[in-house]
Amino acid sequence: MAKFLVHGGKKLHGSIAVSSSKNATMGILCGAVMVRNTVILKDVPRIQEVDRMLELLESIGVTYAWKDTTTLHLDSSNTLTLANIDKDACTRTRSSIMLLGALANQATSYRLYKTGGCKLGERTVRPHMYALNTFGVSVTSRDTHYEVKNTAVKAADIVMYESGDTPTENAIMAAVLAPGKTTIAFASSNYMVQDLCYFLVQAGAKIEGI
Template structure:
């Protein structure tokens, strides 16, 4: 079992520069897209995180050939050995559901276990199933598995009842090989969805309206190979930006997309941080001596990302006043609150709202990470908590952050991974 130990304090500002890795949430659907073609897909700027290895293992079990070297991944699926993604593989990562659409679109059949991943409440996959059903697939759900079959998918007019990143990705991949035109309405507009669509276009897909709420996909008979760069991880970038503001530091992030971070930058400025973009692909964060309270409501892109909620909660424990965080995307996404209370934070949860009263002087303690972003929040709290903080169950953070302790050490944090 591995843990991360931080020796923090209120007067230990982070300084220096850090390189942001490729986006976990962009690379996973891109890997799934390799199932749509018999030709080779080359993905660049791939983050070396556990979810990438899990997705590679899943595709390997299906029959894919993969090679990952120095953040470059080559995948090829000339044929498959099986159409079933078993529970043993799927349970560790919710993004496994993204193989459903590509499998049924190219091979006519898919059997995928209901997914696992972060335990942060209800993330229904019915929108994926409804979309495939409208494309002509027969869908059954039994014994914990989704079974989808169709000789060939047919274009359709599909309206997503609610914003769904994974659902949009699954259906746009499936529609790329469907016969005729598919209209997708109320699409997720996240940069990761756009990055996937750009890959599909390179492979030969015909997609209009990328980045808009309505997309039109004209199906083609087959897709080819492509070389594609994964966008920088906006959540990793946001996490380090909060770290800079939280510790009253001065850090520079390299290889970032400021246009993907508009709401994060806006909220950090409201909290008192100085944010600069000294040159293309860089962001500088200079913390303020006084952190201002700020209300935050999570919402789909281009709104404030739910994946930054835990990190900002930690920042707001140091604000001079009361802040209210409203979580509208997922239920049960305040599980990190109890751990922050152990460190000395003053937070009250009422339904979908968390009331954060600051400033609180945090002191180190042993805490447990409940999910990926909560674990990042606990690491940030450890940076400013007096004494020693030990974060347990760090396998969550390894799912989505590449070498996080090494990067924080590079900025001056006293942090290490320990084994027991």
């Protein structure tokens, strides 16, 4: 039987270059829409999923430019036109679901098209809908899209339906846009959630417990 023989007691040291994260990047790209100003992101992975999200954001009025291979400038100061949302880009990235939280209190009503990557049914979006409804965001599921209405978005104390990463990110973004103090229990503490929180704090949000 194969085995490892480990001789311990040695001082460990050294350094490594940590790769950028797609999952963290997608949440932060959605969060950048909330800033309504210029955002500079560094160490952004140049991958297809990021390109699709950028196409989606550009279709609603966000401008962007790559300053070098991994540095991205975004500007969401223009009026967002959600009626122009790129259906194709929206359906090809599951991360588009996080725009529900990012757009809370920014648009009264719009459509967000469903993605095609996951076949698990409505169960996968139920945690998002449950959390957002608590803040006053109404999400109605149709065959091809979600109908979203943001009316009187408010702070709330919420226990998450499940401790998922993207539902937690949606809840955090909605909470940041809602006036007042929100407490989120049973929240995911995964790295991409923390990275989104750190980004929002740099943008002026007050978040405790990261």
